[in-house]
Amino acid sequence: MNAQDDNTAPSRTGMRRIIPRFEFRHLHAMPRVRIGAGTVLVGLGVITLVGGSFTTEAVGWTAFWLVLAAAQFSVGYWYLAIIRSASA
Numbered sequence: 001m002n003a004q005d006d007n008t009a010p011s012r013t014g015m016r017r018i019i020p021r022f023e024f025r026h027l028h029a030m031p032r033v034r035i036g037a038g039t040v041l042v043g044l045g046v047i048t049l050v051g052g053s054f055t056t057e058a059v060g061w062t063a064f065w066l067v068l069a070a071a072q073f074s075v076g077y078w079y080l081a082i083i084r085s086a087s088a
Helices: 014-018 021-025 030-051 056-087
Strands: none
Touching: 030 056
């Protein structure tokens, strides 16, 4: 009597194993969260650049926020690709 528990994530293979269990269970919501976070980080980068009057330090912080935003966007896109491949 091995009933499937609600807290058990579906089996994950390959690159899907590096996705945290919570995010894998909520795979349809997490791309939206990641893309939203990336949008906020882009906004922070723009505010930092404009507010810093294009100084060297402001450019460094802007690059930091934009690199984080790029990471969020790429992980969100990867999750969307996983969803598309699973539904096919």
